[in-house]
Amino acid sequence: MNTDTHTIVSRHTTSEGVVVWSRCACGRLQMALIPYGARGKGLTAGGHDFHCPRCGG
Ligand SMILES: [Zn+2]
Numbered sequence: 327m328n329t330d331t332h333t334i335v336s337r338h339t340t341s342e343g344v345v346v347w348s349r350c351a352c353g354r355l356q357m358a359l360i361p362y363g364a365r366g367k368g369l370t371a372g373g374h375d376f377h378c379p380r381c382g383g
Pocket of ligand 1: 350351352353354374378379380381
């Protein structure tokens with residue numbers, strides 16, 4: 327339900343795509359790579375994938 331708990335910390339472009347750092351409501355930093363175009367797969371690292379005790383996701 328509460329899906330808007332991530333705060334964007336920084337965003338920058340790399341040769342692979344756009345890297346977005348966000349901070350969850352629980353305080354963990356998470357990195358997300360959003361590749362250019364529709365070919366690549368998105369990638370996240372750092373935080374939790376799911377089952378966050380704070381954000382409930
Ligand atoms: Zn969280």
